[in-house]
Amino acid sequence: MKSLFLSVRSTLFRKTILLYSFAVFIPILVFFLFCYSTIYHSFEKEIYTSNINKLNTVKNVYDVKISELNRLTTKVDSSPSLTLFQIKNNSADVVSTLSFLTRLLDPLNDIFLYERGSNKLFSSSGTFFFPKILPNYIESSDLTKDDFDYLLNHSESVHVRQVISQNNHSYIFYFSPLSPNFSNPSRTVVFVIDNENLKKLFNFSVTENVNENVLVFDNDLQLLSSFVPDSKGTILSHITPLLKHHKGDFSDTIQTDGRQLYIIGLHSNETGYYYVKITDMQYAMKSLIEIKDWVIVVTALMFVIGAIIIMLGLRFNYYPIRKIVSQLNAYSNTRNDELGTIERAIGDLNQLQVEYHNFTEHSENALYENFLLYVLNSSFNNLQSLNSAGKSIGVIFTRSEFCIASIFIEDVDKLNDIEYSVVVNAIAVNIPKSIERQFKNLLFNQQIVCIFCLERENYSDLIHAFENIRQQLLDLGVQATVGVSDINEKPSLIGRLYLQSREALEYKMLYSIGSIIEYSQISNITDAETPLPEMLESFEKHISELKIEKAQKSFYEMMNYIKTNKCTLYTCRYICFDIIQYFKRLSVLLDTTYSHTLDYGFDILEIEHFQTIDDLIELIEQVFQKISDFLNSHKKHQSDQFFEEILQFINENCFSYEFQINSLADKFSMSVQYLRSIFKTHTGQTLSEYVNHLKIEKAKELLITTNDNLAVIVQKIGKVDVTNFTRAFKKETGFTPGAYRIAHQELNKKDE
Structure with a gap:
């Protein structure tokens, strides 16, 4: 708490908090406003589009069916089976024709054909007397018997009415007079359409829970169809005024019975009908409300994460600075001036860097x-x-x-x-x-x-x-x-x-x-014609063949020639340089690892430094002595006696856990590469193969003479990898170590 109190008093702390707050919270607020605005308008548009699409489906279906009814009216009017003569003289043929025509259109429930002035009504199911058929359809409807009678006997144009039957079933009656050009009609055809059958043609369903409803009005604003019948009160009090007011496509909201309703209306230019979709606002905006709630939750979560980020930012950025400043009190005039303290420290570091640069330069x-x-x-x-x-x-x-x-x-x-x-x-x-x-x-x-x-x-x-x-x-x-x-x-x-x-x-x-x-x-x-090149070539040949005595003879012949013939100083320098360079190449060729440890005791400037031939010859003799010592050591390595010493040491020490080829090479003052080379020369096998063979022979002895398991035996034969050793053992003996012990025990039993 004390540390936090001190931090709050710090200018850097306040600036850091302010910077992090802007860096973290401003993007979150922008994200919230953007998402809320974008999602709200996107879903609002999506809801409108979805409702328009549904309403267009209704409109298109109704328009198509009305168009089909008009064509069917023409067929009825022109059918020879439905003339007045047929009506009076061949009622069976009339009923049969009506039955056939009923099946031509999916939502048709029945077709009535009526001769004006008579009391008979022909339908697809038979012939009925007019007073008997009407109660089945219109007794509980707004359409009265007098209206029905008028439309059958006196109407001169098409009329469409909604009819509610006794069992609360909804129908659409399509009245159309039949005669040429509707003048002095003698017949009337009535198409009975079941609203339930009509709704099945749509690509969506509307549940009867008053959350959604679709209404259809004719051009006189008479209700033709209601997907949810109990919305009639809403229709009379609210929808009809809206239709009169807008006269076309529209969207609006109304308040009724404590609920807000979302209204979309379409007008058909083909039929003149109005199509209205009513949706409860809460129901329509359900998805939008859920998304809004999620945006609020996510934003709140982002604020929490932002606060955590700020704390982590302070933990890993500000507090390390504060800790550094606490260790730089010598530079600080005030405890709350971290930047000033670090600036002064960096100035001193820059000065040190300049000094270091001068040093490294x-x-x-x-x-x-x-x-x-x-x-x-x-x-x-x-x-x-x-x-x-x-x-x-x-x-x-x-x-x-x-x-x-x-x-x-x-x-x-x-x-x-x-x-x-x-x-x-x-x-x-x-x-x-x-x-x-x-x-x-x-x-x-x-x-x-x-x-x-x-x-x-x-x-x-x-x-x-x-x-x-x-x-x-x-x-x-x-x-x-x-x-x-x-x-x-x-x-x-x-x-x-x-x-x-x-x-x-x-x-x-x-x-x-x-x-x-x-x-x-x-x-x-200069000394162009001298035997020195041939003498140097002979010397190098004897050296390469490790003939030290002959090399010594050639060397001293060169020295005597130089002294007696008074060669130039530079001739001696070239001879010295050539001998030393050849010695370098020879030592590397014979033993790469140890050649770099040889001290020649000179450089090119030292050769140049000598001003007398005697001094230079003394240097050459010192170099030659180094060559002789090196070659004698090399010849010793090549001798059989020396190799026997190496072999004896391997036989006595290879089972030790500390035994390694590197330490063996160091003991005999040679490189591992050179040791492997002379071993292969003398034995015809590699050093690793020889050591592995000794370990396998020792393991075979222990497997026969002891009851130790393989792990113990491996420890007794030195540092080996159990898996690789088992593989090598099987390759040499044809058995795994365990199988070798069992085979030897069975062999002993047979001998007994």
Whole structure:
């Protein structure tokens, strides 16, 4: 409660509550108003459309039936069986014809044919005397006997009347005089239509519960049909005035007997009849009311969910901020100013970020310079491994050839007024875009080393670019001499290219300071014709064949030749570089895992650092000693005696739970891959197969000599997977461990 009280006093809390309230409740209110309005109007329209469709069904049926009655009247009038002569002389034929015609129209209940002035009435069911037939239909109807008599004997046009029989059954009587053009009619035909039969033709039903009713009026507003008979009072007091008022299609509401009724009316242009549908408003709007209630319930539920969302929003957004602020009291002037507190803290964090960026920038530069040193040391055997290492610092080479240029700054003090980046930029902007370049800072040696990756045909463009570079550096007040190596496609020979560029610089006194000296220009005046290449090739051959004594002999022959023939210092450097590079390749070839742990004790700059042949020969001898030690170790690994030691150790320790092939390789100072290789060479089977065989033999012994179950036996033979071991056991013996024990026990019983 105290925490909530403190929060309420907070400006951020109040703003957060207000924001969440608008974000959550406004959409809910819009949703409620939209749904209520849309659903209300949609259902109101749907209710109107539904009632109109029902009323149109009634209208269409009545119009069709009236039209059919008109056509049937014509048939009666023109029928030769229903003439006056036939009426007077052949009543049986008249009745038969009327019976046939009655069946032509579905809702017809009967047809009366009357000769005016007589007292006989012919129908489809027989001939009746006029006074006897009428009480069955009109005794309880508004249609009196006098009216009925008048319509039969004197009407000169069609009349339709509703008749209610004694049993409260509703009929429609359709009176039509018969004679040419209705002039001086001598006969009258009456079609009796049962309202119940007529209602069966509609596609809907109206229950007699006064919730719905359909009324039909003629053009004189006389009621012809009422689907619910007891609504007559409503008709007389309310419906007839509406029909007189609207004179066509309409919808309206009326209030009667404490109920609100929904009225829809249609007028038929064909018959002139009026069709009215009456529906109790509560009944008509039942679905709409239910939907409205559901909308209210859903909206209330959404308000509850919205409140929960606000609480969760505060829980996961505001209160963590409040908690952070409580831990930043050193920055806070007031407990209720969270945003100000965080703003001040973020300002301090931004300052720390700037400092960290400066630190990482220097670290990235260090990584970049270190990577380029690895490149110059020829530490990568192929372009793929070089790019894999350089990818993390954004150094990627895609061309096929490499070239090294060493730019020697004659007066390094001139650079004190010029930043290193300015000099590098002056170099970079003049290099064609088709040539990839990286720059190694060796200003402590007064040089900048350029590593280029290019296509062979671009080499001349590179030399031409250095003419512009030299001039631009002179414009900056920096005089530089450039040594350019040959080109080579192997990353493993980049170190040799660097030595070539440095050797070219040694001839600056010959070519003059500030020149661009290509290694190809001075290679013809170096030790071109010497037996050293053949001697180096012989040395490498003896090394690859692991003939250490012969390799030593070849090595010292090379050293003696260098001393006695006074070879150049750079010739010794190339020999040293070649021996070291070959040693790298050989050590990787013999034992990949352990080659990276060898310490050669030098880098390419150290080779360049030596200024006397004796010092360099001493370095070469140290490297050769490392080669000899490594090869002696390798030969020891290849010896049978050494392998017997490994085999004995496996036989004695493979059942230990701690025994693993990795630990075995570490014990004998070799990689797992190399251990597997020499084991396969000596035994013809893999190390895993041999160890599994020993475990299976031990398990067979324990199955025979003990009653231990398989789980216990597995623990006694070392670390194995039970499922895989069972599969291997069955593959070697043809039995599962349990079946093997049973088979051996049965064999012992037979022997006994």
